[in-house]
Amino acid sequence: xxxxxxxxxxxxxxxxxxxxxxxxxxxxxxxxxxxxxxxxxxxxxxxxxxxxxxxxxxxxxxxxxxxxxxxxxxxxxxxxxxxxxxxxxxxxxxxxxxxxxxxxxxxxxxxxxx
Amino acid sequence: xxxxxxxxxxxxxxxxxxxxxxxxxxxxxxxxxxxxxxxxxxxxxxxxxxxxxxxxxxxxxxxxxxxxxxxxxxxxxxxxxxxxxxxxxxxxxxxxxxxxxxxxxxxxxxxxx
Numbered sequence: 001x002x003x004x005x006x007x008x009x010x011x012x013x014x015x016x017x018x019x020x021x022x023x024x025x026x027x028x029x030x031x032x033x034x035x036x037x038x039x040x041x042x043x044x045x046x047x048x049x050x051x052x053x054x055x056x057x058x059x060x061x062x063x064x065x066x067x068x069x070x071x072x073x074x075x076x077x078x079x080x081x082x083x084x085x086x087x088x089x090x091x092x093x094x095x096x097x098x099x100x101x102x103x104x105x106x107x108x109x110x111x112x113x114x
Numbered sequence: 115x116x117x118x119x120x121x122x123x124x125x126x127x128x129x130x131x132x133x134x135x136x137x138x139x140x141x142x143x144x145x146x147x148x149x150x151x152x153x154x155x156x157x158x159x160x161x162x163x164x165x166x167x168x169x170x171x172x173x174x175x176x177x178x179x180x181x182x183x184x185x186x187x188x189x190x191x192x193x194x195x196x197x198x199x200x201x202x203x204x205x206x207x208x209x210x211x212x213x214x215x216x217x218x219x220x221x222x223x224x225x226x227x
Contacts (some may be wrong), residue, residue, distance in 0.1 A: 015129035036218075044204065090157065099170045100147045100208060100216060104157035 002027035004093050006105035014113050021076040021108050023091030024090040033074040084113045118207050118219030126225045132193040135222045139186050139207030151202040170224040200226045
């Protein structure tokens with residue numbers, strides 16, 4: 001079975017700092033990759049997704065992620081964080097079989113200090 | 115377009131009882147998936163329904179069951195509740211069974227006493 005690892009459990013940054021959150025998955029076949037965000041008191045929202053093509057994908061709110069197949073990684077980046085980016089971030093993987101089941105990482109809690 | 119709606123939003127039950135949670139997908143979406151979110155185990159896949167058929171099931175005991183109706187609305191049921199079933203239960207909908215993004219609802223927070 002596939003698994004997803006998010007190595008940073010809690011990240012504290014100051015506004016304008018750059019962000020990189022790690023995500024690694026274990027599955028040798030074709031995968032679809034996602035980053036979801038959960039703002040305080042809100043439901044999970046999709047930040048960005050990768051199905052195929054250009055491994056550098058851009059999402060909402062200035063976020064981007066790079067799929068590196070050889071490293072089984074899909075790291076999330078943002079050049080300059082804002083206080084409003086304070087949230088929990090989840091990486092998720094779906095095996096490309098037409099099934100909907102997402103395997104989620106344990107999440108990274110990002111705290112941005114003004 | 116209205117998002118995914120889940121009812122009720124909060125629920126308190128006692129051990130041994132059963133509970134039914136409801137999910138209405140985004141209009142036009144035919145696929146519904148359920149997830150359990152707990153502080154200890156994180157987000158875990160429960161099951162997926164498409165066109166009233168369960169297409170996939172996660173690693174949960176048989177006390178957890180679900181169904182989907184012809185209008186794509188879905189319910190999940192947990193029988194003989196245990197304390198460990200306390201969690202946020204999330205429903206997600208997508209257009210079909212292809213490479214479609216899943217859109218999540220606000221969840222039902224279940225507390226088992």
